[in-house]
Every structure is written in structure tokens, then in C-alpha cells.
Amino acid sequence: MNQDDAHNPHLAHHFDSMTQQFESSKLGMWLFLATEVLMFGGLFMAYAIYRANNPDVYMFAHQALDTRLGAINTAVLLASSFTMAWAVRAAQMSQRRLIMVLLGLTLLGGAGFMVIKTVEYSGKYAHHLWIGPVNAFYYEAGFINKDTTLTSAEYYVSSHGSPAHETPDAAHKSTAHETTEAAAPSEGEVVLDAHAAAPAPASPVAAGVDHSSIQLAALGPTGVAHVVIAEPRQVGVAQHQYPKFEQMSSNDRRRVHLFFDIYYLMTGLHGLHVLVGMAIIWVLLHKAADSLTRAWTPSFALLIAGGYFLFLGSHLGLRWPLVLGIVLLLIAAVVGFMRHAKAAADVVRPGAYSRQFFDPVEIGGLYWHLVDLIWIFLFPLLYLIR
Amino acid sequence: MTSNPAPIITDAFGHPRKGNLSRNYLNESKGILSWLLTLDHKRIAILYMVGVLTSFLLGGIFAILLRTELIAPGTTLPAVGGINTTSGGADAVWSQYNQMFTLHGAVMVFMFIIPAIPAILGNFVLPLHLGAKDVAFPRLNLMSWYCYMIGGLFFLWTLGGGLFVRLICKIFGLDPESFGQLANVGLDTGWTFYTPYSTWTSSSVISATMGAFVLGFSSILTGLNFIASIHMLRRPGQGWTKLPLFCWGIYATSIIQILATPVLAITLLLLTAERAFGVGIFDPAKGGDPILYQHFFWFYSHPAVYIMILPGFAIVSELIGTFSRKHIFGYGFIAASSIAIAILGFLVWGHHMFTSGQSPMLSAIFSFITFSIAVPSGIKIFNWLATMYKGSIRLDTPMLYALSFIWLFTIGGLTGVFCATLSVDLHIHDTYFIVAHFHYVMVGSTLTAFLGGMYYWWPKMFGKMYSERWARFGCLLIFIGFNLTFFIQFIAGSQGMPRRYADYPAQFHIHHFISTIGSYILTVGLFAVLFNWIHSLRRGAAAPVNPWGANSMEWQAPSPPPTANFETDPIVGDPYDYSHWHWNEEIGGYVLEEMTNDEIRNSKQ
Numbered sequence: 001m002n003q004d005d006a007h008n009p010h011l012a013h014h015f016d017s018m019t020q021q022f023e024s025s026k027l028g029m030w031l032f033l034a035t036e037v038l039m040f041g042g043l044f045m046a047y048a049i050y051r052a053n054n055p056d057v058y059m060f061a062h063q064a065l066d067t068r069l070g071a072i073n074t075a076v077l078l079a080s081s082f083t084m085a086w087a088v089r090a091a092q093m094s095q096r097r098l099i100m101v102l103l104g105l106t107l108l109g110g111a112g113f114m115v116i117k118t119v120e121y122s123g124k125y126a127h128h129l130w131i132g133p134v135n136a137f138y139y140e141a142g143f144i145n146k147d148t149t150l151t152s153a154e155y156y157v158s159s160h161g162s163p164a165h166e167t168p169d170a171a172h173k174s175t176a177h178e179t180t181e182a183a184a185p186s187e188g189e190v191v192l193d194a195h196a197a198a199p200a201p202a203s204p205v206a207a208g209v210d211h212s213s214i215q216l217a218a219l220g221p222t223g224v225a226h227v228v229i230a231e232p233r234q235v236g237v238a239q240h241q242y243p244k245f246e247q248m249s250s251n252d253r254r255r256v257h258l259f260f261d262i263y264y265l266m267t268g269l270h271g272l273h274v275l276v277g278m279a280i281i282w283v284l285l286h287k288a289a290d291s292l293t294r295a296w297t298p299s300f301a302l303l304i305a306g307g308y309f310l311f312l313g314s315h316l317g318l319r320w321p322l323v324l325g326i327v328l329l330l331i332a333a334v335v336g337f338m339r340h341a342k343a344a345a346d347v348v349r350p351g352a353y354s355r356q357f358f359d360p361v362e363i364g365g366l367y368w369h370l371v372d373l374i375w376i377f378l379f380p381l382l383y384l385i386r
Numbered sequence: 387m388t389s390n391p392a393p394i395i396t397d398a399f400g401h402p403r404k405g406n407l408s409r410n411y412l413n414e415s416k417g418i419l420s421w422l423l424t425l426d427h428k429r430i431a432i433l434y435m436v437g438v439l440t441s442f443l444l445g446g447i448f449a450i451l452l453r454t455e456l457i458a459p460g461t462t463l464p465a466v467g468g469i470n471t472t473s474g475g476a477d478a479v480w481s482q483y484n485q486m487f488t489l490h491g492a493v494m495v496f497m498f499i500i501p502a503i504p505a506i507l508g509n510f511v512l513p514l515h516l517g518a519k520d521v522a523f524p525r526l527n528l529m530s531w532y533c534y535m536i537g538g539l540f541f542l543w544t545l546g547g548g549l550f551v552r553l554i555c556k557i558f559g560l561d562p563e564s565f566g567q568l569a570n571v572g573l574d575t576g577w578t579f580y581t582p583y584s585t586w587t588s589s590s591v592i593s594a595t596m597g598a599f600v601l602g603f604s605s606i607l608t609g610l611n612f613i614a615s616i617h618m619l620r621r622p623g624q625g626w627t628k629l630p631l632f633c634w635g636i637y638a639t640s641i642i643q644i645l646a647t648p649v650l651a652i653t654l655l656l657l658t659a660e661r662a663f664g665v666g667i668f669d670p671a672k673g674g675d676p677i678l679y680q681h682f683f684w685f686y687s688h689p690a691v692y693i694m695i696l697p698g699f700a701i702v703s704e705l706i707g708t709f710s711r712k713h714i715f716g717y718g719f720i721a722a723s724s725i726a727i728a729i730l731g732f733l734v735w736g737h738h739m740f741t742s743g744q745s746p747m748l749s750a751i752f753s754f755i756t757f758s759i760a761v762p763s764g765i766k767i768f769n770w771l772a773t774m775y776k777g778s779i780r781l782d783t784p785m786l787y788a789l790s791f792i793w794l795f796t797i798g799g800l801t802g803v804f805c806a807t808l809s810v811d812l813h814i815h816d817t818y819f820i821v822a823h824f825h826y827v828m829v830g831s832t833l834t835a836f837l838g839g840m841y842y843w844w845p846k847m848f849g850k851m852y853s854e855r856w857a858r859f860g861c862l863l864i865f866i867g868f869n870l871t872f873f874i875q876f877i878a879g880s881q882g883m884p885r886r887y888a889d890y891p892a893q894f895h896i897h898h899f900i901s902t903i904g905s906y907i908l909t910v911g912l913f914a915v916l917f918n919w920i921h922s923l924r925r926g927a928a929a930p931v932n933p934w935g936a937n938s939m940e941w942q943a944p945s946p947p948p949t950a951n952f953e954t955d956p957i958v959g960d961p962y963d964y965s966h967w968h969w970n971e972e973i974g975g976y977v978l979e980e981m982t983n984d985e986i987r988n989s990k991q
């Protein structure tokens with residue numbers, strides 16, 4: 001056994017040297033990343049098969065996604081990957097203060113990603129483009145002779161032109177539809193903005209009721225439901241190549257909702273991974289901090305959570321997230337000061353990571369890079385379809 | 387060996403010595419928490435043993451119930467209340483039967499066969515084979531056991547959670563309907579969870595898929611640990627060619643566990659999303675593709691067949707060499723064939739879908755690759771036979787199981803070639819022929835290898851010998867009972883008896899009758915094994931360090947080993963060189979002949 005290593009308190013009893021321990025944990029993480037890749041591989045496969053079989057569905061439906069927000073999120077994640085990589089470097093160089101700063105920034109990057117994802121999700125929810133039956137394009141063949149029609153989809157298209165963002169700006173990149181603050185809807189949107197004001201209930205049963213309300217809204221003055229096939233509201237250069245709903249085959253029209261299912265499953269699972277990654281980075285930050293700063297790391301986590309709920313409340317115009325957010329911030333302050341007083345009474349001990357021991361930072365970083373990498377694939381596959 | 391009054395204390399090489407080793411991993415610390423929070427791979431192996439054997443008992447009860455239902459045409463068992471059916475009478479019995487064969491399959495596959503050998507014997511033996519103190523990640527190892535137990539809880543919920551919810555509803559006068567899928571009872575999809583039925587059925591699918599999902603994590607963590615351990619924790623001087631074949635088998639298994647299980651995980655998540663959120667990816671009514679589900683499912687579940695059988699090969703490779711007292715023949719071929727099977731196993735999943743509406747070209751390719759797996763499997767069989775040829779074979783219990791394994795696996799493997807043949811499969815698909823085939827491979831072979839391995843390492847695990855006579859008797863009963871149960875099913879299947887049917891025409895009565903009687907004999911045999919083990923734990927003679935004269939490193943650790951495994955650094959050598967170990971009647975075990983320092987040094991190279 002290496003004599004230097006023998007005294008290293010971080011060496012577990014069943015390893016002979018720090019190198020062996022480090023290489024083992026790195027190998028373990030790489031193996032775990034392989035399992036993650038295969039797990040997402042299943043979703044990518046489902047994506048590829050449906051896209052190969054129904055290319056028009058993807059061309060049509062992806063217009064609902066906001067490329068600008070997606071791009072911002074890509075940049076945010078890339079930046080956080082950069083700070084993460086830098087944090088590993090800082091750990092290797094024993095720059096203890098820098099590790100904390102960089103890990104904190106990485107954590108904020110993850111939080112920023114989740115905030116933007118929330119903006120996207122809530123916008124789609126408000127526009128009745130949610131998962132499963134809570135989607136204007138939902139279709140399910142009934143048992144014998146009860147073929148559900150695509151009334152709600154047709155109504156949606158008639159009032160929207162397409163699931164794209166209708167604001168007439170040429171690049172059609174406005175986020176007006178992604179945020180409920182878009183207070184001045186253009187004419188055709190009245191019904192759907194009614195949805196925005198009172199989001200549809202999430203349960204499938206209730207969503208069925210909701211459908212009928214759309215159909216009712218579609219009743220013409222004669223009381224007969226009719227399908228209005230509106231002219232697309234503006235024809236941008238880019239929009240020319242996308243198929244229109246009414247031009248698609250009936251098979252394709254019935255599969256539009258599957259695109260949304262795949263979108264939510266892929267980004268949802270990825271979002272869960274971001275959350276897990278944030279938890280890991282927080283633990284790293286906690287360990288990396290010296291005893292005085294460590295007094296504040298729980299508060300930092302509470303601060304992020306509280307800030308998120310404050311944002312959620314103001315974004316959706318709901319009260320309970322606001323209250324929850326304020327409570328979390330108060331707890332953060334109380335916990336922080338209490339822990340600080342305790343830590344200040346003691347000698348200051350340095351953080352755990354240094355040139356001698358930085359394995360967890362490097363291994364946690366690997367995980368964070370994978371989360372980033374998956375998004376790098378998800379973004380073009382979902383948002384940038386041509 | 388049964389009568390060994392005063393055990394002689396020996397050192398790691400079987401030589402008598404003074405002083406007793408009073409501390410071992412079993413009595414190192416006491417109390418339930420010292421077990422539940424242990425990081426010791428040996429204790430985790432025992433924890434797994436308790437869980438896995440309990441699951442085996444549960445799956446076995448379902449098996450006996452469904453065989454009893456089938457002993458005669460028409461209904462045999464009464465319908466028990468609480469099953470999801472409104473109509474009583476025969477319908478309730480049939481519905482109950484569907485649940486029994488599903489739960490039998492799901493429990494046996496996910497909770498018994500897949501974890502049995504890697505998680506119990508692999509956990510116990512693998513670090514010892516490497517001369518290591520533990521696996522690479524002891525905490526993950528414990529976590530994998532907790533995943534296993536949580537997965538088990540999900541399965542228990544599938545079994546009775548809905549009944550519990552209904553009971554609560556009855557007490558408080560609530561409507562069970564308002565609890566949605568929480569009030570569903572049992573599982574009737576078959577262990578394969580085929581869509582679209584699994585999307586629609588009113589049994590408790592989500593708890594079962596989530597259970598299998600969590601169990602999958604347990605399997606992944608175990609595999610990850612073993613790969614990292616084999617790469618990083620080998621003793622200095624133990625090159626890849628000095629690994630016992632058990633490690634090679636477990637290594638190949640772990641590759642599959644790591645690469646295939648995540649695909650099952652995502653498949654089951656998607657199925658859960660179908661039921662929980664109304665997603666339609668696998669549901670044809672919503673434009674989804676049920677065949678995609680089958681592709682996903684078998685992309686995992688065919689390799690999973692090798693998760694079950696490769697550890698069996700691994701054990702048998704150890705047993706055949708040791709009990710033939712002869713160096714294993716074709717070490718490189720046996721090791722490489724395990725890896726070849728692991729790789730090829732990923733390319734054959736479509737042979738489960740010959741009748742599902744897959745392109746004929748694809749079917750032909752899958753059929754061909756499936757045939758090619760017979761080559762590495764055959765290589766193993768021939769190498770084992772060549773090892774036994776001109777060996778001085780000892781028919782101790784583990785060897786009896788190994789021989790029984792070769793017999794059963796040959797039948798199971800060769801009938802697999804029938805199933806892989808396109809034209810034949812169209813006839814026998816979904817018949818008892820398939821049932822018989824995979825039971826020969828999964829139960830006949832894997833269970834037999836597992837029991838053989840348990841008997842082989844039992845003295846090391848618990849430091850106790852067992853009654854050889856009763857052990858052989860159990861082995862014989864299991865062999866007879868198994869063949870009686872399943873061989874007749876080949877005949878019934880080839881005559882057209884479909885699988886998963888609760889009732890059948892009178893012409894199949896004799897087949898089912900014989901099969902059910904066989905299953906009872908098999909049960910008696912298994913209980914004989916259980917009592918044999920319990921008897922050994924209570925009053926077995928103390929085990930020597932090396933009862934079988936094997937040369938892999940676990941036999942240089944005390945029986946049972948201390949928490950740190952070895953008292954002195956074990957000698958790394960060729961694991962199949964038995965020439966230095968000699969039987970010593972007085973000690974009741976094998977003793978390493980005195981070696982000069984030069985010899986020790988040579989054996990290390």
C-alpha cells in the first residue's frame with residue numbers, strides 16, 4: 001500500500017490505493033452513464049420509428065415548440081456544463097473558494113433550465129397541448145362504432161392556423177403563446193385564451209368534459225357543429241415547408257398527439273435527470289464548502305426552491321406557490337443564521353476537496369455532462385425539425 | 387464427512403494450528419440493524435438469500451396452484467373472493483387462473499431467477515475469487531438489496547394492495563371506484579405485460595411494472611458492481627486468465643444486466659405512462675404501435691434469458707473441474723463463449739415475434755443468429771465433457787447437480803433450436819412446447835446450477851457441512867420430478883396444447899395429469915433441500931477450510947470467512963490446478979502440500 005495513501009482518510013478499507021479507488025469510481029460512473037444512454041435510447045428509438053413512419057406529424061406538430069426558449073435553455077445548460085468542468089479543474093488545483101463559486105453557478109444553471117422548462121410546459125398546458133387526453137389533438141378509437149372524431153383538433157387548427165406561434169413577426173419566434181402574460185390575444189384565440197385563464201383539469205375524465213366545451217364553442221350560429229378550415233394566418237418563409245393539418249393523411253392527423261406524448265416523456269425524463277443532477281451538485285457544494293460557508297448551503301437550496309415557487313406563482317397567477325415561496329425563503333434565512341451562529345463559534349474547517357481528493361467532483365461532473373449531452377440531442381430532434 | 391466429532395482448527399491452507407478463529411462475518415456483530423445496515427458483501431449475500439428464497443416459495447405456491455387447476459379438465463380449484471370479476475362461477479376460476487400464471491411468471495423471473503445466482507452466490511463468492519475484501523462499491527451493493535426489497539413490496543401491493551384498499555373502503559363506506567387503479571387487484575397480463583391488453587386490463591399493472599422497474603435497478607447496481615470489481619480489485623498477479631470461470635460467467639452476465647435492463651426500465655415506464663397519463667405510444671386505438679412494445683420488451687427479455695443462464699454456466703464450470711479432479715479443459719473457450727453469448731444475445735430478440743407480424747426477412751435473420759448461439763453453448767458442453775473425460779470423478783452433491791444441469795440444459799438448448807426454426811415455430815408458438823423449452827433452460831438448468839452452487843459453497847458460507855445422503859436424495863427427487871413435469875409438455879405442445887389456457891380438451895388430460903404429479907414430486911424434492919439446509923445450520927459438522935480440494939482463492943479463506951475475508955494474503959495461482967491439494971482424513975478436508983517459496987512464486991505468475 002502506498003504510504004501516503006494509507007493516511008488518506010478518504011481511502012476506503014477495501015482499496016489498496018487512492019488511484020485504484022479513483023479509477024474504480026470513475027469506471028462505475030461510466031458504466032452507469034452507459035445504462036442512462038440505453039434508457040434514453042429506448043425513447044430515441046420510439047421517436048425515430050414514429051418519425052420515420054409519420055414524418056408529416058413531426059413537421060406539423062413541432063411548430064408548437066418554442067425554438068427560442070429551447071435555444072436559451074441549450075445555452076444555459078452548456079454554460080453550466082462549462083462551470084462544472086471548471087469546478088473539477090478548480091478542485092484539482094485546490095482552489096477551494098473557486099470550487100464553491102463554480103458549483104453554485106452550476107446549480108443556478110440547472111435551476112434556470114427548470115424555470116424556462118416551466119415556462120414552456122405551462123404555456124402548452126394553457127393551450128391545451130398537454131400529455132395524453134389533455135391535448136387538443138388527442139384521438140382514441142372507441143370500441144365498436146364509436147370512432148372519436150378529431151373535432152377538437154380541427155377546431156384548434158381552425159382558430160390557430162397551426163400549432164405555431166401566430167404573432168405576425170416574420171421569424172415567428174414570439175413567445176406570446178408560451179406565457180400567459182400575453183394579455184392581448186388576437187381574434188381567433190379567444191376560446192383558447194379562456195383555457196389559459198382557467199387551465200383544463202389534468203385528469204383524463206375531466207379532460208373529456210373539456211373537449212366537449214371546445215366542441216360547443218365550435219357550434220355555428222345554426223347550432224350545427226362545423227369545421228372551419230381557416231387560412232393560415234400568415235405565411236412566413238419558413239412555414240411554407242410545413243404541412244397543414246387539413247392536408248395531412250387521416251392516419252397522420254390521428255397521430256399528432258403522439259408527438260406531444262413523446263415530447264413530454266423525453267423532456268420530462270430529462271428534467272428529472274436535471275433535478276437529480278442538481279441534488280448531486282448541491283451535495284458536492286455542501287462538501288466543498290468550508291465550515292462557515294457550509295452553514296449557508298441548506299439555505300442556498302431553500303433559496304433556489306423558494307425563488308422557483310415565487311416565479312411559479314407570479315407566472316401562473318396562483319397564490320399558493322407565492323405563499324410557499326415566501327415561507328421557504330423565511331426558513332432559509334432562519335436556518336442560515338442559526339447554522340451560521342453555530343459554525344462561527346467553532347474553528348473554521350476547510351472544505352473536503354483538494355488536490356489530494358477530488359473524485360466526487362469529477363464523477364458528479366460526468367453525470368452533469370451526460371444530462372447536458374442528452375439535451376444537446378433532444379433540442380434539435382424536437383425543436384429544429386425541417 | 388458426516389461424522390466429524392472434533393474439528394481440527396486449520397490455517398488458510400488446511401494445516402492444523404493452534405488457537406481458534408472465533409470471529410467471522412456471521413457473528414462479527416449482532417442485532418437486526420447490524421444486518422440491515424451492513425456493507426459486507428457476504429452479509430448482503432445472505433440478505434439476498436432470504437429475500438430470493440422467500441420469493442421462490444411464493445412463486446412456487448402459484449406454480450403448484452396452477453398445476454393443480456390443470457390436473458383435470460374443467461374447474462378444479464374454487465374461486466377465491468376479491469378477484470376482479472363480476473361474474474361468478476367458472477369465469478371467476480378462469481380469471482383467477484390468469485392471475486396465478488402471471489404472478490408465477492413475474493415473481494419467478496424478476497424476483498427469483500434473475501437475482502438468484504448473481505446476487506447470492508456472486509455477491510458472496512466473487513470478491514473472494516478476486517482475493518478482495520469487498521466489492522468495489524459496498525454502499526451501492528446494499529442499495530441494490532434495498533431496491534430488491536422495494537421492488538418486492540410493489541409486487542406484494544400487486545398481490546393484495548387492491549384488496550386492502552377495498553377493505554378500507556368497506557370500513558369507511560367509500561366508493562372503491564374513486565381510488566381508480568389503486569383498487570385494482572392482482573395481475574393478469576402474463577409476465578410479458580403485452581400491450582394493448584396491459585393498457586386496458588383492470589388488474590394492478592402499474593404496481594407490477596414499477597416493481598419490475600425498481601428490481602431492474604437492483605440488477606443494474608449488482609452488475610455494475612461486479613464489472614468494476616473484476617476490473618479493479620483483482621489481486622496483484624491475478625491476470626484475466628487467472629480468473630475463475632465463475633467470474634467470467636458473472637462478468638458476461640453483468641454486461642447484459644447493464645446494457646439490457648435500462649431498456650426494460652424505459653419500456654415499463656412508457657407502459658406506466660400509458661396507464662397513468664393516457665399516453666398512446668403502444669396503444670393501437672390511439673395510433674400507437676403494440677409491436678414496438680414487443681421489440682422493446684424482448685430487446686431486454688431475450689438477453690435476460692442469458693442473465694439467467696450464464697451464471698448457471700459459471701457455476702457448472704467450477705463444479706465440473708473440481709469434482710473431476712482435473713484441470714478444466716478449454717479454459718479460454720469457456721471464458722470467451724460466455725462473452726460471445728452475451729453479445730449475440732442482443733441480436734436475437736425477434737425470435738419471440740415470428741408470429742407477431744414481423745417482416746419475413748427480419749424473421750429469417752433473427753432465426754439464423756439464434757441458431758448461431760448454439761455454437762458457444764455447444765462449446766461449453768463439449769469442454770465440460772472433455773474435462774470429465776479420464777478425470778477421477780467424485781459424485782458429491784454439487785457434482786450431481788452439475789451432471790443434472792448438463793442433461794437438462796442439453797434438452798432445453800436443443801429444443802431451443804426447434805423453436806428458432808421459422809417453420810417449426812409457426813406450429814409450436816404459444817404452445818406447451820415453448821413452456822417446456824424455457825422451463826428446461828430457466829428452471830431445469832438455472833435452478834439446478836443454483837442449487838449445485840449453494841451446496842458447493844454452503845460450507846464456506848455457513849461453516850457447516852450437510853447430510854450428503856439427504857442432499858443426494860433431494861437432488862434425485864428434483865431431477866425426476868422436473869423431467870416428469872416438463873418432458874410431457876413437449877409432447878402436449880407439439881400436439882397443439884396452447885399455453886396459458888385454464889382449460890383443455892380431454893385428449894390432453896393424461897399429459898396434464900402426469901405433469902401435475904411431476905410438479906408435486908419436484909416440490910417434495912425442493913423441500914428436502916430446504917430441510918437439509920436447515921438441518922445443516924442447526925447441527926451440521928464444522929466445515930474444513932477446503933472441503934472439495936478446489937484451488938480458487940475462496941478456499942483459502944476460513945469457513946466462514948471473517949469480515950475482511952482473508953487472514954493471510956491468499957496465494958494467486960491457476961484456479962484449476964488441483965495438484966497441490968491432498969485429502970487429509972484426520973482434518974476432513976483438503977490440505978495444501980508444503981510448497982517451497984520458489985513454487986509459490988511460480989504459481990503467482
Ligand SMILES: [Cu+2]
Pocket residue numbers: 687688691734735737738
Ligand atoms: Cu429469446
